[in-house]
Structure formats: structure tokens, C-alpha cells
Amino acid sequence: MRNEIMLTSVKNVKVKNWRKLKKKKERDIQSQFIVEGFHLIEEAHKSDWEISEIIYQTGIEVAGEWTNYPMFEVADNVMAALTETKTPQGILAVVNKTKRTEQPVQRALIIDRVQDPGNLGTMIRTADAAGFDTVILGKGTVDLFNDKVIRSTQGSMFHLHIYEAELSEEIQNLQREDIEIWSTALENASYYHEVTAPEKLAIIVGNEGSGVVPALIEQANKNIKIPIYGQAESLNVSIAAGILMYQVAKK
Structure with missing residues (x-):
């Protein structure tokens, strides 16, 4: 489900919405948040949390089951504007917050x-x-x-x-x-x-x-x-x- 157009501008509407998720207020409004890196995305993928879309930097290889999610390729400058880590892996996922369900407590x-x-x-x-x-x-x-x-x-x-x-x-x-x-x-x-x-x-x-x-x-x-x-x-x-x-x- 790859997006055929690479996003190159931080002023793109999609990119602006992703950047808003850096703030708690927007995370609450959109009921979404961003995770960075292969390990965290895999943990989200294996869980009952729902991944909304995957954002990957040009040159980053994404394979396997992750390609079933909507995917967006972005230029280096866009990834730099989205990432929070000092040594980014060039891949992010937008994850939907889950609703609380009653579960037994031990x-x-x-x-x-x-x-x-x-x-x-x-x-x-x-x-x-x-x-x-x-x-x-x-x-x-x-x-x-x-x-x-x-x-x-x-x-x-x-x-x-x-x-x-x-x-x-x-x-x-x-x-x-x-x-x-x-x-x-x-x-x-x-x-x-x-x-x-x-x-x-x-x-x-x-x-x-x-x-x-x-x-x-x-x-x-x-x-x-x-x-x-x-x-x-x-x-x-x-x-x-x-x-x-x-x-x-x-x-």
C-alpha cells in the first residue's frame, strides 16, 4: 500500500498533521501518536494496537507484513522534521490510541x-x-x-x-x-x-x-x-x- 508520491516539503498538509502529533493536545484530539524505529514499530505491529500508517525515509527498506499498512516515503528533510531521536532509523509509524477495556488485575x-x-x-x-x-x-x-x-x-x-x-x-x-x-x-x-x-x-x-x-x-x-x-x-x-x-x- 505504498504511496507513489514522495513527500518532500514540511509544508505538505500530511506532514503538518504528523508534526502536530509531537504535542499532547493534538495527540488527544487525533487520538494518535508516533513511534520511532524498527523495534517499537514491530512491538506495535505484534500487539492489539492499530497502526494507521508507516512513514519511511528514502533509501530505507521496508519489507514483510508492514507493507500491508498505508506507507509514505518522505525526503530526508521531512524525516528530520518528524524525528525526535539523535540517531534516527528513518522509519516512523502513526499508531491509533486504544480504548480502555475492563481487564482482570492481579x-x-x-x-x-x-x-x-x-x-x-x-x-x-x-x-x-x-x-x-x-x-x-x-x-x-x-x-x-x-x-x-x-x-x-x-x-x-x-x-x-x-x-x-x-x-x-x-x-x-x-x-x-x-x-x-x-x-x-x-x-x-x-x-x-x-x-x-x-x-x-x-x-x-x-x-x-x-x-x-x-x-x-x-x-x-x-x-x-x-x-x-x-x-x-x-x-x-x-x-x-x-x-x-x-x-x-x-x-
Whole structure:
């Protein structure tokens, strides 16, 4: 389904629409986002996410099942205007956002106002590796479809059930489904390695500077913390989340 005309101008209407997807507002309006590189496109292709079109730079070879998607060849200057990476691979895909569907939760990570794209992407990737099935994003958390987040997930965002929610309400919903909620906290908290994980569990981690908001800590069934043996004041949130998720991972 190759487009026979190569797009050479950044002023082309199609190119302008693609460039708009760099902004969250436009991603929300169009309900689409862009992924870069062969690996991420393959992960999207293998998932239940829908690829809308593939954009490839002149000279890049695209073969196999990907050629079933609408494809657009672009000149070097157009690819340079679209890409966000320092060493682009010359291929992008426009992916449609998926609608949330109800799915059973065994292990979930709840993220409260984490703002660094690398931290969010790393936590999603680690959740995938630790066998978690769900990631819930609260208000104030960096956009899942931010380019840096997508690249940091290394494709794991296509493997998990990830959705945004009002966390206070969602915690109540989870508790009604007999899912125990643990919150990271410093006060009135047990060390993570001294508690036993239940069959169904969700863990809340919070903002890089201020942690989990007190109201959510109050809602949790249990508060947990990680011991600090050296002189560091705290752990990076993605490192802390990784420690906790692997502690409760289902083998």
C-alpha cells in the first residue's frame, strides 16, 4: 500500500498533521501518536494496537507484513522534521490510541504525578519484566504518549493494560474487587521485605519530589518502605518501584 508520491516539503498538509502529533493536545484530539524505529514499530505491529500508517525515509527498506499498512516515503528533510531521536532509523509509524477495556488485575502499579518521562517509561518496562499486568496513571503524570516515555518503555507499553484514572476513585474500585492497595510512605510503614504479598495487589508510587499524596496514602490498606543503608536520602522512584515489583512478582 505504498504511496507513489514522495513527500518532500514540511509544508505538505500530511506532514503538518504528523508534526502536530509531537504535542499532547493534538495527540488527544487525533487520538494518535508516533513511534520511532524498527523495534517499537514491530512491538506495535505484534500487539492489539492499530497502526494507521508507516512513514519511511528514502533509501530505507521496508519489507514483510508492514507493507500491508498505508506507507509514505518522505525526503530526508521531512524525516528530520518528524524525528525526535539523535540517531534516527528513518522509519516512523502513526499508531491509533486504544480504548480502555475492563481487564482482570492481579498485579498493578499505580503512578501518582510522576513527571519525568524516563522514570515513567522505565517503570512501565520494569512492570512488564516483573509480570505485572496493569499500570494506572494518575492526574499530573507525564503523558504516556510522550516520545521519551515511549522510547523508555522499549515496547513494553504495548504489552500491558495502561490507562489514566482519577486515583482516589480507582483505588476504591480496585478495593471493591478485593485488590489490596500498598502505598509507598515513610510514616507508619512496614519494610517491604517484612510483609507478605496477597493474591491481588496494587502498589502506589509517587512524585519524584513529594512522593504519594497523603490522601492516597490514607486510602491504602498498607504502607511500605525500602530501607536506606547508606547516606542517600531517598531512591529514584523508578528504582524503588522496580525493587517493590520484583519483591511481589508472581513466579
